[in-house]
Amino acid sequence: MKKIAIITTQSSSIENWIKPFLPYYRQEGIAVTVLSQMDEAYRASLEKEFPGVTAVPAPIPRGVDLFGSLRAVRFLYRFFHRQHFDMVQYSTPNASFYGSVASFFARVPVRLYCQWGMVFVSQSGLKRKIFETIERTTCRLSTCVQPDSFGNLNFCREKGFYDETKSEVIWNGSAKGVDLAKFDLSQKERWRQEVRRERGIQQDDKVIGFVGRLGRDKGCNELFDAFRQISEAMPQARLLFVGPIEKEDTIDDLAYFQQEPRIIKTGRVPDVWRYYAAMDVFCLPSYREGFGMSVVEAEAMGVPVIVTDIPGPTDGMQEGKTGLVIPVRSAQAIVKAAETLLTEEETCRTFGENGAAFARNAFDSRVFARKLMENRKKLLSQGEK
Numbered sequence: 001m002k003k004i005a006i007i008t009t010q011s012s013s014i015e016n017w018i019k020p021f022l023p024y025y026r027q028e029g030i031a032v033t034v035l036s037q038m039d040e041a042y043r044a045s046l047e048k049e050f051p052g053v054t055a056v057p058a059p060i061p062r063g064v065d066l067f068g069s070l071r072a073v074r075f076l077y078r079f080f081h082r083q084h085f086d087m088v089q090y091s092t093p094n095a096s097f098y099g100s101v102a103s104f105f106a107r108v109p110v111r112l113y114c115q116w117g118m119v120f121v122s123q124s125g126l127k128r129k130i131f132e133t134i135e136r137t138t139c140r141l142s143t144c145v146q147p148d149s150f151g152n153l154n155f156c157r158e159k160g161f162y163d164e165t166k167s168e169v170i171w172n173g174s175a176k177g178v179d180l181a182k183f184d185l186s187q188k189e190r191w192r193q194e195v196r197r198e199r200g201i202q203q204d205d206k207v208i209g210f211v212g213r214l215g216r217d218k219g220c221n222e223l224f225d226a227f228r229q230i231s232e233a234m235p236q237a238r239l240l241f242v243g244p245i246e247k248e249d250t251i252d253d254l255a256y257f258q259q260e261p262r263i264i265k266t267g268r269v270p271d272v273w274r275y276y277a278a279m280d281v282f283c284l285p286s287y288r289e290g291f292g293m294s295v296v297e298a299e300a301m302g303v304p305v306i307v308t309d310i311p312g313p314t315d316g317m318q319e320g321k322t323g324l325v326i327p328v329r330s331a332q333a334i335v336k337a338a339e340t341l342l343t344e345e346e347t348c349r350t351f352g353e354n355g356a357a358f359a360r361n362a363f364d365s366r367v368f369a370r371k372l373m374e375n376r377k378k379l380l381s382q383g384e385k
Helices: 011-027 040-049 066-083 093-105 125-141 150-159 185-198 220-233 254-259 272-277 293-300 331-343 345-362 365-384
Strands: 003-010 031-037 054-057 087-090 110-115 144-147 206-211 237-242 263-267 281-284 305-308 323-326
Touching (some): 003 066, 003 093, 011 031, 011 365, 031 066, 087 093, 087 365, 110 125, 110 365, 144 150, 185 272, 206 220, 206 272, 206 293, 206 331, 220 237, 220 254, 220 331, 272 293, 281 331, 293 305, 293 345, 305 331, 323 331, 331 345
Parallel strands (some): 003 031, 003 087, 031 054, 087 110, 110 144, 206 281, 281 305, 305 323
């Protein structure tokens, strides 16, 4: 039986990006061990939910931690050396760097880097050079690199991080595709009314939506600046902010975000598809993304999108057909694009219909899972050679 290890920094990444594929590995007779920061309760629940999967708490620190980094590499190296895995897969920045170093020295035959975003691209100066060096090292120590968008694949090939012989994108990109059983377009109107009623949004309010964590790199400063202008000209405008409140220190006017009653903050929600249904327009003004899964999710619910001109989000939409592309770090561009879509009802409707068809045809999670498993079996067979 083939054995693979999958590493992420935190268990939340397992929950979001790894769990959907665990049943498929079992069907193929592949033994999976999952490693990340996790408590005993999560370890036990994961092994109970997926019989045959082994969950291992690993000391993988977040952020910059020299001693924590050395401890993580040492732990992973010893574990890989004892277990003799056929493949190690890693994603998220810290886990990827530590996993690539440890699996390289443990001589794991297949070392797969799932490159779901690059930290350095939104940085500058010495910090950018350091994190770019880390990214290059992770790529070099890996036998295969799989970005989740063609934009980032081409960017890294042009920059010499890797060549076409060791890099590829699964199907049309993303890390998992969109679950069309959950993102059920036929339920949109019902969910729209329910969520608006639950959150105190009037049925005729104009809702701009955002799904993601609070933070500078997500373009939140520009989003809030733009919404301030939009709401002054359009009093019925609302901003539906769906996601965790963190990195408050990176927000220029945190008080406005916290106190403005027309910004509806939900925190994390277990049924995010219902919240997309309540939006008239979706906006992701991010500085950097691996792919930007929220763009495809919004499209799956028939919502037109606004994205910044960066690799990743632009791969998940069709400019001028499912949404609009704007310059990065521009509040005025957000204002113009949002006002266009909120006032031109026919354009908004057409973009929404096109987006739903695009998500259904290009990002169905069932098709993505099949393509991914075909790829994993191919990599394991190459590792034998």
